[in-house]
Amino acid sequence: GEEEEEGRLGAQQLWVPNPQLHSGAGGAVNNKKDSFLFWFNHIFDQTAEQEIVFAGVAKEIVDNCLEGYNGTVFAYGQTGSGKTFTITGGVERYGDRGLIPRALSYLFQQYEKVELCVMSSEGSAIC
Secondary structure, X not given: OHHHHHOOOXXXXXXXXXXXXXXXXXXXXXXXXXXXXXXXXXXXXXXXXXXXXXXXXXXXXHHHHHOXXXXXXXXXXXXXXXXXXXXXXXXXXXXHEOHHHHHHHHHHHHHHHHHOOEXXXXXXXXX
């Protein structure tokens, strides 16, 4: 309902037709939805570069992990749809690094920033 939509600020929705009803198999099936609504935080097309995917999906998760929260990136999809490439990346170009190598690089960059900080006598960090 309306409350559910309020919690999805910035989310995108995608309507997908029910393949049982739109496959040409011969008419509607009783008590079946004619389409399904899916909500996504981000929708990337095939031209999205790895850096854009990392910034839109994993960067915030790594930031939250640095704050002490658990985080997970779960890749799900059809065989051959690009899950492994998105997660691990390509080997021919540095720019094709996937989410894992980018998350590790970002994690160490953030660690180096914290390492340069000095704790004040009040317990706050001075960077």
